[in-house]
Amino acid sequence: MVTLTIDGRKVQAEEGATILEVAEDNNIYIPALCSNEAVKPYGACRLCLVEVTRGKRERLVASCLYEVEEGLKVKTNSERIASNRKMLMELLLARCPNNKEIQDLAHKLGVDGTSFELEDNDCILCALCVRACDEVVGVSAISLVNRGVDRAMATPFYEPSDVCIGCGSCAYVCPTGAISFKDVGDTRYIKWPKNGMEFKLKKCKTCGRYWAPEKQLDYIIKKVNLAPDAFDNCPDCRD
Amino acid sequence: MGKEKVLKRLGSPQELEALRASIVKSRDPKQACLVVCGGTGCLALGAQKVITAFRRELKERGLEDKVSLRVTGCPGFCERGPLVVVKPENILYQQVKSEDVAEIVSATVKGKIVDRLLYTDPGTGKKITYESDVPFYKKQKRLLLSDNSNIDPTEIRDYLALGGYAALSKVLFDLSPEAVIKEVKKSGLRGRGGGGFPTGVKWESCRQAPGDKRYIICNCDEGDPGAFMDRSLMEGNPHSVLEGMLIGAYAIGGHEGYIYVRNEYPLAVRNAEIAVKQAEELGLLGKNILGSGFDFDIKISRGGGAFVCGESTALMASLEGKVGEPRAKYVHTVEKGLWEQPTNLNNVETWANVPLIIENGADWYAKIGTAGSKGTKIFSLVGKINNTGLVEVPMGITLREVIYDIGGGIPEGKKFKAVQTGGPSGGCIPEDKLDLPVDFDELDRVGSMMGSGGMIVMDENSCMVDIAKYFISFLEGESCGKCVPCREGLKRMSQILARITEGKGKDGDIDLLERLSATLVDSSLCALGSTAPNPVLTTLRYFRDEYEAHIKDKRCPAGVCKELVTYLIDEKKCPGCGLCVKACPVEAITDMGKKKPVVLDQEKCIKCGACYDVCNLGAVIRK
Numbered sequence: 112m113v114t115l116t117i118d119g120r121k122v123q124a125e126e127g128a129t130i131l132e133v134a135e136d137n138n139i140y141i142p143a144l145c146s147n148e149a150v151k152p153y154g155a156c157r158l159c160l161v162e163v164t165r166g167k168r169e170r171l172v173a174s175c176l177y178e179v180e181e182g183l184k185v186k187t188n189s190e191r192i193a194s195n196r197k198m199l200m201e202l203l204l205a206r207c208p209n210n211k212e213i214q215d216l217a218h219k220l221g222v223d224g225t226s227f228e229l230e231d232n233d234c235i236l237c238a239l240c241v242r243a244c245d246e247v248v249g250v251s252a253i254s255l256v257n258r259g260v261d262r263a264m265a266t267p268f269y270e271p272s273d274v275c276i277g278c279g280s281c282a283y284v285c286p287t288g289a290i291s292f293k294d295v296g297d298t299r300y301i302k303w304p305k306n307g308m309e310f311k312l313k314k315c316k317t318c319g320r321y322w323a324p325e326k327q328l329d330y331i332i333k334k335v336n337l338a339p340d341a342f343d344n345c346p347d348c349r350d
Numbered sequence: 351m352g353k354e355k356v357l358k359r360l361g362s363p364q365e366l367e368a369l370r371a372s373i374v375k376s377r378d379p380k381q382a383c384l385v386v387c388g389g390t391g392c393l394a395l396g397a398q399k400v401i402t403a404f405r406r407e408l409k410e411r412g413l414e415d416k417v418s419l420r421v422t423g424c425p426g427f428c429e430r431g432p433l434v435v436v437k438p439e440n441i442l443y444q445q446v447k448s449e450d451v452a453e454i455v456s457a458t459v460k461g462k463i464v465d466r467l468l469y470t471d472p473g474t475g476k477k478i479t480y481e482s483d484v485p486f487y488k489k490q491k492r493l494l495l496s497d498n499s500n501i502d503p504t505e506i507r508d509y510l511a512l513g514g515y516a517a518l519s520k521v522l523f524d525l526s527p528e529a530v531i532k533e534v535k536k537s538g539l540r541g542r543g544g545g546g547f548p549t550g551v552k553w554e555s556c557r558q559a560p561g562d563k564r565y566i567i568c569n570c571d572e573g574d575p576g577a578f579m580d581r582s583l584m585e586g587n588p589h590s591v592l593e594g595m596l597i598g599a600y601a602i603g604g605h606e607g608y609i610y611v612r613n614e615y616p617l618a619v620r621n622a623e624i625a626v627k628q629a630e631e632l633g634l635l636g637k638n639i640l641g642s643g644f645d646f647d648i649k650i651s652r653g654g655g656a657f658v659c660g661e662s663t664a665l666m667a668s669l670e671g672k673v674g675e676p677r678a679k680y681v682h683t684v685e686k687g688l689w690e691q692p693t694n695l696n697n698v699e700t701w702a703n704v705p706l707i708i709e710n711g712a713d714w715y716a717k718i719g720t721a722g723s724k725g726t727k728i729f730s731l732v733g734k735i736n737n738t739g740l741v742e743v744p745m746g747i748t749l750r751e752v753i754y755d756i757g758g759g760i761p762e763g764k765k766f767k768a769v770q771t772g773g774p775s776g777g778c779i780p781e782d783k784l785d786l787p788v789d790f791d792e793l794d795r796v797g798s799m800m801g802s803g804g805m806i807v808m809d810e811n812s813c814m815v816d817i818a819k820y821f822i823s824f825l826e827g828e829s830c831g832k833c834v835p836c837r838e839g840l841k842r843m844s845q846i847l848a849r850i851t852e853g854k855g856k857d858g859d860i861d862l863l864e865r866l867s868a869t870l871v872d873s874s875l876c877a878l879g880s881t882a883p884n885p886v887l888t889t890l891r892y893f894r895d896e897y898e899a900h901i902k903d904k905r906c907p908a909g910v911c912k913e914l915v916t917y918l919i920d921e922k923k924c925p926g927c928g929l930c931v932k933a934c935p936v937e938a939i940t941d942m943g944k945k946k947p948v949v950l951d952q953e954k955c956i957k958c959g960a961c962y963d964v965c966n967l968g969a970v971i972r973k
Binding site: 203 | 838
């Protein structure tokens with residue numbers, strides 16, 4: 112265990128924990144868009160910047176990546192932090208002016224407008240979808256393509272992916288609702304910012320409802336070595 | 351590939367020394383040698399034809415035994431290439447063409463000089479015979495570059511003849527790894543890739559970091575526009591880099607090394623590959639080097655050309671086969687770098703300095719330079735400068751000396767405006783700072799940086815807003831796009847600068863640029879983003895009036911930004927000579943007959959400035 116100070120409060124934390132995790136455990140609010148406990152920290156949105164002092168050196172770090180240390184002094188809000196967060200929010204708001212999540216967070220951080228020309232996106236390129244697909248699902252069906260300002264979230268060459276199982280994890284972790292899926296009849300429709308895919312749903316042998324993508328169920332059967340008929344019934348109709 | 355027979359493996363330092371002695375003995379120091387630069391600059395200017403012509407001439411005249419020919423890396427004076435130096439006298443011939451070859455060979459055999467190919471000192475108007483008397487070379491201190499002319503980079507014997515690998519032999523048998531680190535620390539060597547971190551301290555941290563393996567990396571992913579320092583070292587003297595890496599590996603305790611070199615440098619890739627192969631054959635790389643028991647291998651990895659891959663963590667990701675994107679360095683790469691193992695990365699020039707320090711001692715090295723920056727630094731001097739080329743100068747030399755004494759000043763008698771140092775994310779330094787001593791800390795202090803050593807000179811015809819726009823748009827294109835401030839911020843900076851240069855700048859744009867810059871500096875994930883605002887911040891600091899003229903007066907003082915420039919004919923001055931009529935590419939100027947002023951159609955004018963440039967009488971006015 113290490114002891115550190117966050118906003119003047121002494122807190123204890125596990126070694127190896129990040130400042131953001133420790134702050135959350137202690138009900139100290141730090142805004143963040145690209146972090147999720149399901150995946151490794153990434154450090155892209157930069158909203159979680161905090162000021163750390165070690166010895167005489169004071170600097171801004173991304174709290175989602177910075178691991179706690181004994182005697183560390185952390186400020187989660189200062190004028191410098193606030194002005195950086197506001198500018199970052201202005202940039203995100205210009206990118207996604209019509210996105211509810213971004214609007215709400217901007218408002219919360221005291222930003223109600225942006226100085227920049229408006230675009231119309233929902234995706235903030237935080238890569239949570241890409242990381243979940245890789246680290247949690249393990250298929251890497253989607254990635255961030257191109258570089259810099261042309262960066263986009265997509266399947267390779269924007270074509271239907273051979274490996275995507277239609278699980279919808281990408282939509283689930285997306286912090287801005289830029290990815291969506293819906294099941295209509297026997298089909299699941301996944302919509303990403305640049306393209307989309309359709310998946311055939313499996314019909315429950317007992318109740319007859321369509322309950323999960325066939326590809327996803329096949330993937331699980333293979334991965335954990337289940338009997339081929341393990342998912343013939345939906346969870347409700349299983350013993 | 352290597353043209354010599356297979357080399358015999360060396361099993362001891364004595365065998366290395368014996369080989370060196372035998373190479374030196376087999377060569378007559380008085381024999382004439384024609385040294386032709388085969389560096390990228392001279393090759394672009396037609397050096398290959400000159401080389402072929404020399405080969406043919408020497409063969410046809412049966413002189414191959416009397417006069418030797420050596421194709422080398424870049425000596426630096428690219429402006430005057432293709433360059434030929436006749437050794438041992440060091441007679442410099444410049445702008446040599448294949449037609450000049452027969453005359454050079456005849457003169458060399460007779461001990462004469464081809465006067466017409468000598469360099470003329472623009473100051474005195476006199477011809478200069480010897481390379482070292484040329485003003486471009488005189489003020490330089492060429493510790494690293496001078497050997498480029500003495501070495502055929504594809505021939506390890508040339509490097510050995512000059513005492514190459516003696517420093518390696520010394521550390522393997524006479525010094526402990528700790529002693530090597532101590533020596534490098536004492537020398538004051540700082541990283542030449544841009545950061546300026548003390549090299550010895552980095553090595554020590556890497557040596558002490560816990561881990562199963564330690565990796566050694568040479569960063570040859572030089573991507574700054576106009577920069578070719580590392581390229582020229584790797585092309586011209588690859589063994590000096592390998593020897594530096596070997597010494598570092600021994601000191602740090604690493605047995606695997608990588609040279610990450612951009613694929614756009616085909617000659618650097620080829621020469622590095624040949625050098626590694628030859629060093630392996632001689633047992634200077636591989637297992638049990640020189641019988642010391644120390645093992646070290648080097649692999650060459652070619653980069654795909656992303657600027658950001660010069661950033662150490664992005665480079666390591668790329669080496670691992672991942673997308674070249676940086677990660678936060680709260681845990682340093684010396685602790686967890688390549689494949690999560692302690693990794694020491696240095697740039698080409700840093701590595702090339704190491705054998706010199708070991709050979710001559712830290713005290714000798716530390717005497718060169720300033721209090722905080724030791725040794726020499728190579729700069730690629732480009733832009734509006736008479737002597738474009740590669741210069742190596744002691745740290746602490748003033749910008750004025752580099753630009754005027756070595757660089758020969760600004761072409762066409764124009765006025766100096768600014769020099770941009772440190773690559774695209776460096777800053778623009780104005781005229782009143784020309785006496786600034788060039789070192790890591792002084793450049794930082796004025797808002798620029800050493801970077802890897804780019805130096806771009808601008809004259810009075812450069813618009814500083816346009817310059818800032820160029821660099822920001824370069825960086826916008828090279829940002830990996832991972833973090834919000836760099837990706838979104840550079841896009842917005844680029845848009846704001848574009849509108850200012852188009853005459854659509856708004857009140858508050860300067861303030862917005864400053865606020866954006868502050869956020870990029872503070873919050874970017876890597877140094878690409880955090881240093882990217884430098885061109886904007888320095889031009890705002892030193893040339894704010896130009897921004898204001900664009901925004902408030904809708905005027906570009908340098909006459910560069912097309913939307914803000916109008917060309918007019920001064921009817922009183924124009925004699926109707928018609929020069930401008932011929933120069934205009936869009937037929938916007940009409941000849942009205944002899945002695946009558948021409949007429950310029952503003953509707954057709956594309957504001958290219960061709961009429962302005964061609965008129966000797968000042969009859970074309972730029973507003």
